[in-house]
Structure formats: structure tokens, C-alpha cells
Amino acid sequence: MSEVRYTDQHEWIRLDGDEATVGITKYAAESLGDVVFVEVPASGKALTAGGEAAVVESVKAASDIYAPVSGTVSAGNGALEKEPSKVNDDPEGEGWFFKLTGVNKDEFGKLMDAAAYAKFVESL
Amino acid sequence: MNAATDTLLRTPLYALHLELGGKMVPFAGYEMPVQYPAGILKEHLHTRAQAGLFDVSHMGQGFLSGDGNALERVTPADVAGLKPGMQRYGLLLTPDGTIRDDFMFSRLAGEDDLYLVVNAGTKEGDFAYINETLKGTAQVTPRFDRALLALQGPAAEAVLARHAPGVAALTFMQVIRTTVAGAPAIVSRTGYTGEDGYEISIEGADAEKVARALLGEAEVLPIGLGARDSLRLEAGLCLYGHDIDDSINPAEAGLLWSIGKRRKEARDFPDGERIMAGGFAKKLVGILPEGRAPAREGAEIADKSGRVIGKVTSGGFGPSLNAPLAMGYVETAFAAPGTPLDLMVRGKPLPAAVAPMPFVPHKYRRSKI
Numbered sequence: 001m002s003e004v005r006y007t008d009q010h011e012w013i014r015l016d017g018d019e020a021t022v023g024i025t026k027y028a029a030e031s032l033g034d035v036v037f038v039e040v041p042a043s044g045k046a047l048t049a050g051g052e053a054a055v056v057e058s059v060k061a062a063s064d065i066y067a068p069v070s071g072t073v074s075a076g077n078g079a080l081e082k083e084p085s086k087v088n089d090d091p092e093g094e095g096w097f098f099k100l101t102g103v104n105k106d107e108f109g110k111l112m113d114a115a116a117y118a119k120f121v122e123s124l
Numbered sequence: 125m126n127a128a129t130d131t132l133l134r135t136p137l138y139a140l141h142l143e144l145g146g147k148m149v150p151f152a153g154y155e156m157p158v159q160y161p162a163g164i165l166k167e168h169l170h171t172r173a174q175a176g177l178f179d180v181s182h183m184g185q186g187f188l189s190g191d192g193n194a195l196e197r198v199t200p201a202d203v204a205g206l207k208p209g210m211q212r213y214g215l216l217l218t219p220d221g222t223i224r225d226d227f228m229f230s231r232l233a234g235e236d237d238l239y240l241v242v243n244a245g246t247k248e249g250d251f252a253y254i255n256e257t258l259k260g261t262a263q264v265t266p267r268f269d270r271a272l273l274a275l276q277g278p279a280a281e282a283v284l285a286r287h288a289p290g291v292a293a294l295t296f297m298q299v300i301r302t303t304v305a306g307a308p309a310i311v312s313r314t315g316y317t318g319e320d321g322y323e324i325s326i327e328g329a330d331a332e333k334v335a336r337a338l339l340g341e342a343e344v345l346p347i348g349l350g351a352r353d354s355l356r357l358e359a360g361l362c363l364y365g366h367d368i369d370d371s372i373n374p375a376e377a378g379l380l381w382s383i384g385k386r387r388k389e390a391r392d393f394p395d396g397e398r399i400m401a402g403g404f405a406k407k408l409v410g411i412l413p414e415g416r417a418p419a420r421e422g423a424e425i426a427d428k429s430g431r432v433i434g435k436v437t438s439g440g441f442g443p444s445l446n447a448p449l450a451m452g453y454v455e456t457a458f459a460a461p462g463t464p465l466d467l468m469v470r471g472k473p474l475p476a477a478v479a480p481m482p483f484v485p486h487k488y489r490r491s492k493i
């Protein structure tokens with residue numbers, strides 16, 4: 001049973017058991033435009049909620065990707081380094097950035113659910 | 125910048141940009157499309173493959189009447205030697221010999237006035253400065269109400285020739301009065317992308333009719349300011365306010381080619397002796413980062429020992445180059461192509477090397493004589 005939550009920085013995080021997958025939302029990918037470079041964190045790196053976790057650059061600008069929750073990186077999506085356009089093509093699927101273990105579940109519970117995020121995006 | 129008011133101006137094509145799905149952003153006091161639904165990457169590649177239409181009506185157009193050659197008092201370009209039917213690139217210098225703006229000037233066949241196009245963000249100040257300096261000799265009449273379109277790319281000639289008589293025969297930097305889609309126009313074979321193409325000056329009231337006629341051709345897509353920037357950067361063309369400004373002189377910017385031979389010999393322009401003597405501490409160079417990460421404007425440039433030797437003035441990703449690229453000033457000792465450098469990106473050194481410009485070859489339609 002997996003559950004997806006969202007941040008006001010337009011990241012999504014999907015929790016499957018003990019592992020979480022993080023990426024940027026379709027809204028974020030569309031705002032950024034064509035992604036040309038992605039830097040993902042190395043496995044084993046400890047992240048704190050709200051801290052810098054990855055970098056995404058579009059033809060327009062560079063943006064930081066923040067850790068939605070605290071945890072330890074278990075994998076970075078190395079495929080994005082060769083094919084950064086996956087972030088635009090499938091932001092909430094193949095375009096994932098990194099996976100986390102040891103996720104802080106309290107922090108996860110405080111993030112927006114799909115309905116709240118949709119409302120948030122509408123308000124922008 | 126037109127900073128006196130926070131009301132943004134609109135070009136005559138504003139409604140068309142919205143209709144085409146343009147994403148509007150503030151630029152030099154105007155609301156301009158940064159991109160259309162195709163996106164910057166596709167717009168860039170389409171311009172190099174076929175043809176792109178740009179609205180550059182925010183640029184400052186005007187006509188200089190009186191003794192046009194008096195313009196040589198504010199530019200080191202050869203104005204007197206410009207033949208009828210030709211356009212030329214020039215620098216507008218401050219009294220100290222630094223770059224106040226860069227601009228295009230044309231001598232239309234059979235006309236006394238020179239036709240000028242200056243940058244959007246500097247147009248008010250430029251024309252006021254020219255009028256003040258040339259008072260009693262020559263005067264610019266601004267025509268900020270006119271529209272300016274650029275049609276750029278390998279299909280530009282075929283497309284424009286369907287709507288405008290006489291344009292196929294033009295070569296690079298030639299300019300004529302003709303009609304485009306029935307509207308009276310000044311058409312020059314120039315541009316800011318490195319591709320063959322044209323700039324089309326028309327009355328504001330005719331802009332939408334002309335734009336729709338060109339966009340109706342299968343080869344043409346509308347192109348926003350985002351791709352305009354990546355195209356000009358690949359072509360190694362300076363952007364005023366970024367790569368050149370009033371702290372930089374023509375020698376540092378590598379723009380001595382824009383100074384006429386007669387002017388170089390006479391050195392009869394602000395700070396001419398010193399500019400022609402050379403020996404400046406810094407120089408504008410092209411830079412290719414290794415790997416895929418772009419370095420943006422403002423990134424520090426360091427030598428291999430970590431000492432800061434300059435700063436990136438334009439940087440990003442080149443869709444045709446399929447790689448990151450940059451321009452910046454470095455200490456002159458580091459200006460030779462191939463010189464290894466580091467660009468400081470997010471606190472880390474990104475290996476790079478000085479590279480010759482343009483990054484992507486120019487495809488201008490040069491005259492064969």
C-alpha cells in the first residue's frame with residue numbers, strides 16, 4: 001500500500017513500506033521547462049527535511065530540490081544524468097530523483113495529500 | 125529600464141502572443157513571451173532547422189535626420205563609409221569610451237535619414253544622449269510605435285519571398301524598403317541567432333497582419349525570448365547589460381571588428397588612443413564546461429589553483445550544441461582557446477576550458493563578391 005504526499009516546493013514523495021521515492025510534480029516540471037541537467041544525491045547521504053537534496057536545471061534556470069522529509073538516501077536516479085528529459089516526460093514516474101529509507105513518518109504525515117496539493121496549485 | 129512606472133508596456137502583437145499560448149514575462153519594461161507551448165528547446169532547434177518568428181518590437185527604432193555622419197561622434201563605427209542599401213553594427217560609446225549600448229544603423233537607398241535600432245532597455249536614454257550630443261547637427265526621431273519582427277532560420281528566405289518582393293536577392297547586411305504581406309516594410313538580412321534571416325520593420329498597425337501571414341507558413345513557429353537568448357549565445361553574440369555594459373570597452377569585449385578601418389587609424393572616438401593601444405587586464409571569452417552542468421551568469425571563474433580570475437556574464441545550455449556553454453571575462457593571460465579553467469557552481473569547481481566563438485557556426489548569406 002503506497003501513499004503519496006506533496007510539499008509546497010512542488011516535490012512529491014511516495015511511501016511504499018519503509019522506502020520513499022521523491023520527485024518533482026508535473027506542475028513543477030512544466031514551470032521549469034525543458035530539463036537539461038539533474039544532479040541526484042549519492043546513496044548513504046543523510047538528508048534533513050527542507051535541506052538541499054538535488055539540483056535540476058532547465059534551459060531557463062537552476063533550481064534546488066529539497067528533501068520533503070528526513071531520511072537516508074538509498075538510491076539516486078542515475079538515469080536522469082543521461083536523460084534529463086525524463087523529468088518532463090514522466091515527472092511522477094520514471095523522472096523520480098531519489099529514494100529514501102529511515103523516513104521520518106511524522107514529517108511525512110504533515111505533508112499535503114493530493115487534494116490539498118491540487119488546491120494549493122490552483123491558488124498560485 | 126523604464127523604471128519610472130511599474131506598468132508594463134505591450135507590443136502590437138500582445139494579443140497574438142496570448143492567442144498562441146505565449147508565457148508572458150516582464151522584460152525591459154515590456155510584457156514579452158519567454159516561450160510558447162512548444163518550449164524553449166524545441167523553439168531553438170526549430171529555428172536552426174526551419175524558421176522562427178520573433179517579436180522584437182520592444183527594441184528601439186528611430187530615424188536620424190540632419191547630418192547622419194555626425195553619428196561618428198558617439199560611435200566608433202564607420203558611418204560615413206556605409207553604402208546606400210547597407211546596414212551595419214555599431215557601438216554607442218560613453219564619453220569615457222565604454223559601451224553605452226550596441227545598435228544597428230542602416231542607410232536606405234535614396235534616403236537621407238539613417239534608420240537606427242537600439243536595445244529595448246536603453247532606448248530612451250540612447251536617443252536622448254544622441255540628441256544631446258549631436259544637437260544642432262542631427263536629431264533622432266524615435267519610432268517606438270513601430271513593430272519589429274525577426275524571421276530567422278534556413279527556411280526564412282523561402283518563406284519571406286512568398287510575401288515580400290525583392291528579399292531573396294538580399295545578402296547579409298543589405299536593407300531595402302519593400303512590402304511584406306502588403307504592408308510597407310524595411311527589411312534587412314540580419315538577425316541575432318547566427319542563422320540566415322531577416323528583420324522586418326513595419327507600422328504597429330500592420331504587425332498582426334504580417335505576423336499572421338508568416339506564421340501561416342508551414343515552416344514557421346513563433347519563438348520566445350528564451351530561445352532568442354540560447355540562439356544568440358550559441359552564435360557568440362553579446363547581450364547588452366550582461367556581456368557588455370558601460371564598465372567595458374570595445375577591446376575588452378572583443379568588438380574591435382565593429383570599429384571601421386578609417387576610425388581605427390584615426391583613433392577619433394572616445395578613449396580611442398587607449399582602446400587601440402590595447403593591453404587591457406581582461407577579455408571576453410567563450411567557455412565550454414566539461415560534462416552537462418551549466419554555469420549561469422555571475423558564476424566565478426577560477427584558474428586551476430583556485431584563484432578567481434573572472435566571472436561568467438552569460439551561461440546556460442545550448443540545445444544545438446547539446447551541451448552547456450558560457451561567456452565571461454577572464455584575466456587576459458587566460459584568454460587563449462583551450463586554457464583550462466574552473467567555473468564555481470554551487471560552491472564546487474566545474475572543469476571548463478576557453479573556447480573559440482561562435483560555438484555554432486554562423487550561416488549568414490554572405491555576398492559572393
